[in-house]
Amino acid sequence: MPKNEPGLTPKMGFVVPATPALSPADEAVLTALYLPLIGPLAYSLAAALRSLQTPTTELSNRRSHADLLGILNVDLPTVLAARQKLEATGLLRSYYQQDDLGDSYTYDLQRPLPATQFFADDLLSVLLLDTVGESRYQQLAEQFTPTALSLDNATDVSANLLDVFHIDSQKVTHVPTEIQTVRAELATSAAPATSMPDLTDEAFDWQVLGQILKQNYVDLKQVAGARQLIMTESRVYGISEIEMAKLISEVASLTTGQFDESQLKLLIARRYERPTGNTAEQLEARATAASSAATSTTKLSTAEQQLVSYAKQTAPYEFLDALKKEKHGFVTSGENRLVHDLVNRGVLPNAVINMVIYYLLQNRELAALNKNLLETVANDWQQHDIMTPEAALAYLRERQQPKPTKKRSTRARNGRTPRKEIVPKWAQKQANGATKAGSNQITEAQRKQLAERLAKLDSNSEKGD
Incomplete structure (x- = not known):
């Protein structure tokens, strides 16, 4: 802003x-x-x-x-x-x-922008490639590539404007005032063309890039023409001058020194596909540290302890499947992809992702996961460093507390009584079973059931795709 x-x-x-x-x-x-x-x-x-x-x-x-x-x-x-x-x-x-x-x-x-201008724009085309992937990007490019007509053996017999309509030659020579006025008004009111920000960067050493490419016999005139593309890719992926020179040399022709700019984009996308978050080990370490720090200060009810225990033991796919079955529903292929994408981002531990799912489907009473809400909640929790289920419950409890300066009714704005945290039956059974066993480890039967359900989810996801 x-x-x-x-x-x-x-x-x-x-x-x-x-x-x-x-x-x-x-x-x-x-x-x-x-x-x-x-x-x-x-x-x-x-x-x-x-x-x-x-x-x-x-x-x-x-x-x-x-x-x-x-x-x-x-x-x-x-x-x-x-x-x-x-x-x-x-x-x-x-x-x-x-x-x-x-x-x-x-x-x-x-x-x-028209499709041709969109694909010619370095910022938009790079962003689209990063968003949809190489395969879909190529499909979209082919979709908007006009089909060339073969007119080698054809003759143009189209009628000319003056052959069909009679126009006063005096009005063509001396354009009427009404036409001039309208032209001026349209030119004044025309919206400025959409322009992307200038990416001129003094920190990028073009001289170093040019020297390396000259030694590799790359056409420097084309490099100058692709300045915007090179600068965009350098900023997006954090590529140095030396690394950029190596990439351009890889796609450049050995005979002409010319290179295909689209091939350069694809090579960079493959080589520098960046992880969007932490590794599983890093998340686990942060979650363990946060859990240890919060053990002495967090007070949970029995129901909340059962929910936390199950969230820590269960994979997000299994957690989602169990919660949907409790609500007499089923997991859609779209929900599978949403959970898969969130897990792959590596921004939240699996146990916290389970709490995000629980919050949306149980507390918000949604019939299915919504991409915007899922990303909004996950983004908010990441910004507040929510790394454990206990921290998630404490954060939700804090947000649900009414402000002391305003008097509020015990009912929500929609007329419904605020929802009391209730642990689903499947979580209660799972947590009770873990308590009786005296350990948080999943039993062999539960592990087998989890594997079967995950296999079934993968199968359904492939069919949905």
Whole structure:
């Protein structure tokens, strides 16, 4: 958020100036190329803003952000995060100002770039490649590559404009005032072309890069033309001048010294595919240290102790499966992928991921895991360094406590009594079994059952894919 922008509140107003409707080609690019980058919530925000456009930009016609929250059914931080994704990808320009009616925003929706410009843009294309992977990236490129017509043996017999329509030659020579006025108005009101930030970096030593590539007989003119691409890849992956020279030399032709820029992108993506979090050993060490530090201060009820015990013993896939069965539901292939992606990120221990799943499905009473909510909660817990189930329960308890300065009813805003933590039957049975055995180790029968369920989940996931 810019430093000169105040904290966004639901009472603040906004206006969305009218823009031309998106063409089918725009919609195709938005769905196929931009959606993987911005996510479904930002995509929905753009659609909501488009539905709230007004023919006039007068701020007296403003709507409150509370209306926007009601349409999307999410909280304000979530909307702000989605808005920033639209701004970052060039789909939205946001302007803040103050007047007699208070603070307000003008949200100017931008058209998505044509597919050819999107793939030509280094920032967007690199981001898309990192997001969807090499295979899907190639599929999308082929999808938007126009099919070349073979017209070698054909003759163009199309009619000319002047052959069909009669136009006064005097008006062509001396353009009427009405046409000149409209042209001027359109040129003035035309939105500036979307531009990505300049990546000129004084810290990157281009002279060193050039010297190495010259020794390897790489075409330096092409290197100069690919300056933006090289700078982007260097920043995204933290590649030094020497490493970049080695990469360019690998894809350069031995005879011409030329290199394929798309091949350079793919090589870098394969070579520098970065882990997004800690290793399993690092997470385990942090979780153990946090658990030891919290042992003497954390007081849990019997039910909470059973839940914590089961969360520590169970893999996230098994935990999710058991919880869905308790609710008489089933695990979808999409939920499998969400849990798999979260585990692979390495930002939270498995036991804490189980608590995230429990919180969303049990406390929030969701029928299925939602990607935006799952990532929001996981991101929030990571930022607050929640590394154990005990810390997760303490954090949730702290957030549920009413503020002392405001009197609140014992019922929530939706009229329902606040939910009491209840441990599912499957967790109670599992925790009781572990207590009777005098150990937190999973029995051989439980391990066999876990293996069978995981195999079944993998099979279902492959079928779903």
